[in-house]
Amino acid sequence: MGGDTAPESEVAGAVHASRMLAARNVEHTIELVGDRTRISAALQRTSDPPSTITITDASDVVTMHDDPASVVRTKPDSSLIKGLEVLRSGNADAFISAGNTGAVLSAATLLLGRIRGVARPTIGAFFPTAGSRPCLVLDVGANAEVKPQFLYEFAVMGSLYAELVGGIERPRVGLLNIGEEPTKGTDVVRQAHQLLARNGVNFIGNVEGRDIFGGKADVVVCDGFTGNVVLKFAESIMPMLKAVLLRYSERSLLSKLAVALVAPVLRRMLADFDYQKYGGVPLLGVRGIVIIGHGKSTPLAIANMIIRAWEMHRIRLNERIEESLASAHSSPTLEQA
Amino acid sequence: MGGDTAPESEVAGAVHASRMLAARNVEHTIELVGDRTRISAALQRTSDPPSTITITDASDVVTMHDDPASVVRTKPDSSLIKGLEVLRSGNADAFISAGNTGAVLSAATLLLGRIRGVARPTIGAFFPTAGSRPCLVLDVGANAEVKPQFLYEFAVMGSLYAELVGGIERPRVGLLNIGEEPTKGTDVVRQAHQLLARNGVNFIGNVEGRDIFGGKADVVVCDGFTGNVVLKFAESIMPMLKAVLLRYSERSLLSKLAVALVAPVLRRMLADFDYQKYGGVPLLGVRGIVIIGHGKSTPLAIANMIIRAWEMHRIRLNERIEESLASAHSSPTLEQA
Numbered sequence: 001m002g003g004d005t006a007p008e009s010e011v012a013g014a015v016h017a018s019r020m021l022a023a024r025n026v027e028h029t030i031e032l033v034g035d036r037t038r039i040s041a042a043l044q045r046t047s048d049p050p051s052t053i054t055i056t057d058a059s060d061v062v063t064m065h066d067d068p069a070s071v072v073r074t075k076p077d078s079s080l081i082k083g084l085e086v087l088r089s090g091n092a093d094a095f096i097s098a099g100n101t102g103a104v105l106s107a108a109t110l111l112l113g114r115i116r117g118v119a120r121p122t123i124g125a126f127f128p129t130a131g132s133r134p135c136l137v138l139d140v141g142a143n144a145e146v147k148p149q150f151l152y153e154f155a156v157m158g159s160l161y162a163e164l165v166g167g168i169e170r171p172r173v174g175l176l177n178i179g180e181e182p183t184k185g186t187d188v189v190r191q192a193h194q195l196l197a198r199n200g201v202n203f204i205g206n207v208e209g210r211d212i213f214g215g216k217a218d219v220v221v222c223d224g225f226t227g228n229v230v231l232k233f234a235e236s237i238m239p240m241l242k243a244v245l246l247r248y249s250e251r252s253l254l255s256k257l258a259v260a261l262v263a264p265v266l267r268r269m270l271a272d273f274d275y276q277k278y279g280g281v282p283l284l285g286v287r288g289i290v291i292i293g294h295g296k297s298t299p300l301a302i303a304n305m306i307i308r309a310w311e312m313h314r315i316r317l318n319e320r321i322e323e324s325l326a327s328a329h330s331s332p333t334l335e336q337a
Numbered sequence: 338m339g340g341d342t343a344p345e346s347e348v349a350g351a352v353h354a355s356r357m358l359a360a361r362n363v364e365h366t367i368e369l370v371g372d373r374t375r376i377s378a379a380l381q382r383t384s385d386p387p388s389t390i391t392i393t394d395a396s397d398v399v400t401m402h403d404d405p406a407s408v409v410r411t412k413p414d415s416s417l418i419k420g421l422e423v424l425r426s427g428n429a430d431a432f433i434s435a436g437n438t439g440a441v442l443s444a445a446t447l448l449l450g451r452i453r454g455v456a457r458p459t460i461g462a463f464f465p466t467a468g469s470r471p472c473l474v475l476d477v478g479a480n481a482e483v484k485p486q487f488l489y490e491f492a493v494m495g496s497l498y499a500e501l502v503g504g505i506e507r508p509r510v511g512l513l514n515i516g517e518e519p520t521k522g523t524d525v526v527r528q529a530h531q532l533l534a535r536n537g538v539n540f541i542g543n544v545e546g547r548d549i550f551g552g553k554a555d556v557v558v559c560d561g562f563t564g565n566v567v568l569k570f571a572e573s574i575m576p577m578l579k580a581v582l583l584r585y586s587e588r589s590l591l592s593k594l595a596v597a598l599v600a601p602v603l604r605r606m607l608a609d610f611d612y613q614k615y616g617g618v619p620l621l622g623v624r625g626i627v628i629i630g631h632g633k634s635t636p637l638a639i640a641n642m643i644i645r646a647w648e649m650h651r652i653r654l655n656e657r658i659e660e661s662l663a664s665a666h667s668s669p670t671l672e673q674a
Contacts, residue, residue, distance in 0.1 A: 130580040141515055145523050178478055178565040186482050186562055209569030213577040225523060226563050228515040230570055232546030237574060240550040241603070243467040248602045255602075261595030265585045266578070 002099025013302020131215030279304025339436020350639020468552030616641025
């Protein structure tokens with residue numbers, strides 16, 4: 001109910017996802033948590049709503065203005081909290097939301113707890129690249145300050161996600177830094193470099209700001225301060241280009257024509273920042289499958305998120321993360337950090 | 338001598354700058370420090386070289402591969418060190434270089450010392466914005482780790498630079514953060530927010546990654562890790578657009594035409610990252626006027642750097658920085674940090 005167009009987009013997306021799963025012969029139930037009356041009405045408006053969709057009533061809504069840290073206490077009857085409780089109780093295998101990102105992060109961490117071996121859950125974001133596949137950058141805001149160990153865990157989780165969900169063999173993991181040499185950067189980053197070089201992931205070394213778009217790595221790990229700044233900076237490229245191209249198009253009919261032709265190309269390229277294409281971003285490290293979508297998620301985005309959540313459950317992503325961190329922790333080299 | 342096209346670009350730029358200064362009736366001498374034979378030859382190739390240009394011989398060169406921290410010790414006869422010594426001895430009012438940025442930073446800090454009240458010298462970079470004027474972001478790499486006090490000093494120095502050199506009245510100073518609320522971000526950033534809110538500069542509060550291109554502030558302060566990552570990320574936008582547009586232009590004659598028309602516009606927009614337009618970036622906080630240009634600086638860029646250096650000297654930028662920090666330090670609020 002916390003999405004910008006809830007519950008219409010959520011309902012339409014669930015119906016779409018249910019049909020996609022049925023077409024693959026996947027047994028499933030999609031439980032819509034929220035205002036029963038409004039959800040029922042939206043469901044009735046779709047032609048032939050699938051019987052696999054059920055409703056759990058929730059009388060309250062977490063808005064984008066609610067303080068993320070306190071919603072568990074202040075809004076226990078919200079669709080967000082009720083939905084996470086269904087997941088916690090074992091009556092669901094995965095949870096998705098297009099609501100308040102910070103609130104989902106905070107409530108999910110509090111209610112579900114962390115995967116064994118994970119110090120800090122993380123949220124990543126997909127960046128388009130000059131290559132053929134996107135780059136997963138994490139963390140992008142969940143952890144403004146990090147320890148070397150956190151960065152190492154982000155790398156393990158991001159790498160497993162890219163491999164098992166993204167289908168990338170031996171994903172290349174880079175550590176975001178201000179130079180290629182292992183001695184560059186802050187103390188935290190230098191120590192993280194040593195951890196990454198010795199353990200578990202396909203570590204390609206430090207990468208720099210230019211290497212994200214450059215497609216040098218499949219997974220880039222960084223503190224949530226830097227990641228958040230770069231993500232929001234990247235999201236401002238399209239508006240910036242728009243402003244420049246608009247000024248240019250006003251100069252002549254020819255320039256107007258050129259802009260009209262090229263604008264859709266640029267828009268498509270930068271649409272890769274859109275959550276729609278990738279079906280939201282995973283909240284990695286909590287004990288349960290959780291996907292967070294943009295507030296403006298369309299029905300297609302919602303459907304993609306549901307399918308993605310199902311995949312994450314099917315491949316046992318969280319169990320794999322736990323196993324991977326357990327074997328890393330039992331290796332003596334990690335103890336030095 | 339450390340620039341990519343030295344000494345040709347440097348000599349041509351000096352000749353150009355000398356003529357510009359003469360046209361403004363500015364009494365001046367431009368001292369070229371480096372290989373006397375090669376500089377003389379380059380000067381002879383220009384028609385009617387001005388008598389205001391002199392040469393100081395230097396037999397060695399700091400290259401882009403030299404370790405910045407050790408050039409003072411390892412290359413005492415380089416044009417970089419000899420040039421800085423002319424500045425230190427009081428026989429010059431300003432120093433410019435298109436050589437190794439890290440080496441200039443390190444050698445200038447060591448040889449010249451810091452302005453009284455400045456804990457850490459800083460290098461900024463100009464970003465284009467959707468508005469009419471660029472945004473000065475600092476630090477972009479000189480200080481990977483910062484204290485609140487450093488960020489405050491960056492703000493004072495950047496603000497005075499934007500006002501006195503950029504001609505911007507009451508420059509808007511923003512603190513780069515991951516949210517607008519003063520409670521957001523790391524401890525360092527939160528403390529810096531308090532310092533900035535109480536002292537001296539026209540502080541508009543936190544700004545986010547999107548606000549750099551958005552033109553919300555004239556000066557944005559941040560740690561050198563984040564600033565460096567964002568700068569290099571920004572520099573990768575044009576190559577990324579190029580790759581996308583190239584793929585698109587191969588699709589049809591019409592798309593090839595559209596790209597041919599729009600590409601120069603995009604290039605011009607992103608050329609604002611180019612040092613040429615702004616004539617290098619100032620190294621702020623050292624006891625002496627120092628400007629650092631790109632290794633690829635053209636004669637025009639060199640000339641702009643010389644004129645800019647003259648302006649910085651004329652308006653007594655460093656004295657103003659010292660005065661401003663002295664009055665801030667004597668205010669009781671700063672002591673709390």
